[in-house]
Amino acid sequence: xxxxxxxxxxxxxxxxxxxxxxxxxxxxxxxxxxxxxxxxxxxxxxxxxxxxxxxxxxxxxxxxxxxxxxxxxxxxxxxxxxxxxxxxxxxxxxxxxxxxxxxxxxxxxxxxxxxxxxxxxxxxxxxxxxxxxxxxxxxxxxxxxxxxxxxxxxxxxxxxxxxxxxxxxxxxxxxxxxxxxxxxxxxxxxxxxxxxxxxxxxxxxxxxxxxxxxxxxxxxxxxxxxxxxxxxxxxxxxxxxxxxxxxxxxxxxxxxxxxxxxxxxxxxxxxxxxxxxxxxxxxxxxxxxxxxxxxxxxxxxxxxxxxx
Numbered sequence: 001x002x003x004x005x006x007x008x009x010x011x012x013x014x015x016x017x018x019x020x021x022x023x024x025x026x027x028x029x030x031x032x033x034x035x036x037x038x039x040x041x042x043x044x045x046x047x048x049x050x051x052x053x054x055x056x057x058x059x060x061x062x063x064x065x066x067x068x069x070x071x072x073x074x075x076x077x078x079x080x081x082x083x084x085x086x087x088x089x090x091x092x093x094x095x096x097x098x099x100x101x102x103x104x105x106x107x108x109x110x111x112x113x114x115x116x117x118x119x120x121x122x123x124x125x126x127x128x129x130x131x132x133x134x135x136x137x138x139x140x141x142x143x144x145x146x147x148x149x150x151x152x153x154x155x156x157x158x159x160x161x162x163x164x165x166x167x168x169x170x171x172x173x174x175x176x177x178x179x180x181x182x183x184x185x186x187x188x189x190x191x192x193x194x195x196x197x198x199x200x201x202x203x204x205x206x207x208x209x210x211x212x213x214x215x216x217x218x219x220x221x222x223x224x225x226x227x228x229x230x231x232x233x234x235x236x237x238x239x240x241x242x243x244x245x246x247x248x249x250x251x252x253x254x255x256x257x258x259x260x261x262x263x264x265x266x267x268x269x270x271x272x273x274x275x276x277x278x279x280x281x282x283x284x285x286x287x288x289x290x291x292x293x294x295x296x297x298x299x300x301x302x303x304x305x306x307x308x
Contacts, residue, residue, distance in 0.1 A: 005096045005097075005100070006100035006104065006105050006107070007066075007107050007108070007109065007112075008100055008104045008105075008107055008112075008139070008141075008146070008147060008172070009095060009096055009098060009100045009172075010065075010066075010091065010096065011062075011066060011069070011112065011114070011139060011147070012092075012095050012139065012147050012149065012170060012172060013091035013092045013093075013095035013096045014061070014062060014065055014066075014088075014090075014091045015062065015114075015137040015139070015147075015149045015170075016091070016092035016095055016149055016168055016170055017088050017090035017091055017092060018057070018058050018061045018062060018088045018137065018149075019058070019135045019137055019149045019150075019151035019168055020088075020151060020166070020168055021057055021058075021061070021088035022054040022057055022058050022118055022119075022135045022151065022153075023135055023151045023152075023153035023166050023168075024153075025050060025053045025054045025057055025086075026050045026054055026119055026125075026133065026135065026153045027153050027154070027165065027166075029048065029049050029050035029053065030050065030125070030130075034049065035048045035049060035050065035125075035126060036048055036049030036052075037126055044123060044197050044198065046122045046123055046126060047075060047122065048119070048122060048125065048126065050118075050119050050125065051074070051075055051118050051119045051122055052075060052077060052118075053086065054118035054119055054135060055073045055074065055075045055077055055116060055118035056077060056081075056082050056086055057082075057086040057087070057088065057118075058073070058116050058118055058135075058137065059071050059073050059077075059116060060082040060086060060087060061086070061087050061088045061089070062114060062137075064087065064089075065089070066109050066112070067109070068108075068109035068110045069109045069110070069112045069113070069114055070110075070112070070113045070114070070274045071113075071114045071116060072113065072114070072115050072116065072245070072246065072274065072278075073116040073117075073118065073246065074116065074117050074118065074244065074246045075118065092170075095170065098172070098175055099175075100172075101172065101173065101174030101175060103174070104141065104146065104172075104174070107141055111141055111142075112139060112140070112141055113139075113140045113141075113272055113273060113274045114137060114138065114139055114140075115136075115137075115138040115139075115140065115245050115246040115249035115250070115272060116136065116137055116138075116246055117134075117135070117136040117221075117222070117244075117246040117247055117250075118135060119133060119134075119135065120133065120134045120135070120136050120220045120221055120222045120223070120247060121133040121134060121219040121220030121222070121223060123197050123219060124196070124218075124219035124220060129218075129219060130153075130154035130157050131152070131154055131155070131157065131158070131223070132196075132218055132219040132220045132223045133152070133153055133154055133219075133220060133223070134150050134151060134152055134153075134220055134222030134223055134226070135149075135150070135151040135153065135222075136148070136149075136150055136221075136222050136246060136247065136249070136250040136251065137149040137250055138246065138248075138249025138250035138251075138252070138253055138272070139249075139250075139253065140249055140272030140273070142273075143271045143272055143273040143276070144269075144271075144272065145248075145249045145250070145252040145253040145256065145270070145272055146172065146173045146253055147170075147171065147172040147173065147253050148170065148171055148249065148250030148251065148252070148253035148254045149168060149169070149170045149250060150168070150169045150170075150222045150225070150226065150250050150251065150254060151166065151167070151168045151169075152166060152167055152168075152169075152222075152223075152226070153165070153166050154166065155167040167179055167180070169226070169254060170254075171253055171254035171257035171258070172253070172257060173253060173256055173257050174257075175257065176257050176258065177229070177254045177257040177258050180226070180229060180230060181230065182229055182230075182258055183229070183230050183231030184231050184288060184289055185228075185231045185232070185233060185234035185288070185289075186231070189213050189214075189234060190210060190211065190212045190213050190234055190235070191212065191213060191214050191215075191216065191232070191233045191234045191235075192207055192210055192212040192214075192215050192216070192233065192234070192235050192236075192237050193215075193216040193217075193218060193224050193227050193228070193232075193233035193235070193236045193237075194207060194215060194216070194217055194224075194236070194237055194238055195217065195219075195238055195240070195242075196217040196218050196219045197219060198238075198240060198242050199217075200239075200240055202239050202240060202302060202305055202306075203238065203239050203240050205239070205299065205301070205302060206237060206239035206265070206298060206299065206302045207237060207239075209297055209298070209299045209302070210235070210237065210294060210297050210298075211297075216232070216233055221243055221247035221248055221251055221284070222247070222250065222251050224236045224251075224286075225251035225252075225254065225255050225262075225286065226251075228255065228260060228286060228287065228288045229254065229255065229258060229260065229288055231288075234287060234288075234289075234290065234294075235285070235286065235287045235290075235294045236262075236284060236285070236286040236287070237283075237284070237285055237294065238283050238284040238285075239265055239283045239298075239302045239305075239306060240283055240306070241279055241280070241281040241282070241283070241306070242279075243279075243280040243283070243284050244278045244279055244280060245270065245272055245276065245278050245279075245280065246278070247280070248262065248270055248280060248284065249270075249272050251286075252270060255286060255288065258288070259288070259289075260286065260287060260288040260289070260291075261286065261287060261291040262284065262285070262286035263284075263285055263286075263295075264280060264282035264283055264284065264285070264306070264308055265282050265283035265284070265285055265298055265302060265303060265306050266282055266303055266306070266308060267285070267295055268282065268308055281306070281307065281308060282306040282307065282308040283306050285298065
């Protein structure tokens with residue numbers, strides 16, 4: 001008989017459907033019209049009913065199937081009041097059929113950490129910039145992001161009434177990443193993508209030093225990594241604290257699965273073990289190609305200002 005699929009592939013296959021369920025919740029909350037916005041630490045740090053319900057759905061669904069996995073979500077919520085209609089039990093057949101890379105075959109549940117951002121780009125969501133919004137489920141092992149799912153609930157939302165809304169991108173190190181068309185940014189062009197709502201002198205000084213041909217300012221870490229892998233931007237640069245582990249885990253796994261690179265502004269890798277602090281306090285530098293070109297141009301003054 002066929003051996004049952006490796007744990008990692010079962011987790012990714014479930015996360016795929018769990019992310020699609022979360023996307024449906026996100027769309028339904030928007031359609032119903034009452035976003036239930038609360039400020040967490042200020043006007044740039046918002047939480048909506050969609051963040052809350054999507055996180056409860058993701059965490060409860062994955063915890064029910066994989067009870068010994070550590071799941072860390074952005075929102076501080078109790079899972080007591082999770083209703084049955086929030087639970088997603090499905091899995092993606094195509095992912096289950098993929099061969100697990102040999103180095104991940106023996107993984108046990110208690111060795112995995114799942115980092116969840118139920119709605120990345122909340123501020124943009126509240127402002128109707130719906131293409132910025134993503135659902136992020138990142139899977140880490142040995143402190144490293146090894147697999148990820150990114151759902152864009154509003155992918156295609158400007159394509160007319162008949163368009164199918166939303167898409168799900170998934171990737172595993174050693175297998176690759178799927179659900180999008182891998183494209184490199186135009187050769188010789190330096191298109192830098194950065195934050196929309198968290199700008200500062202440091203952020204802007206760092207971008208100027210790269211002498212970019214153009215700068216794109218958008219919300220959401222998931223969205224920015226998608227722009228890199230689809231060739232819309234050549235580097236994602238954020239010279240500031242503010243990004244958290246649940247923002248970078250899923251995008252990192254997908255970017256690394258297609259040969260890209262993401263680090264802090266000093267070139268350090270991110271760590272994703274469950275004890276790690278949640279803040280990426282030394283910023284972000286990510287590229288699909290030509291990482292060294294950008295890394296070598298980060299000003300010393302910027303590095304001095306950002307302590308890992």
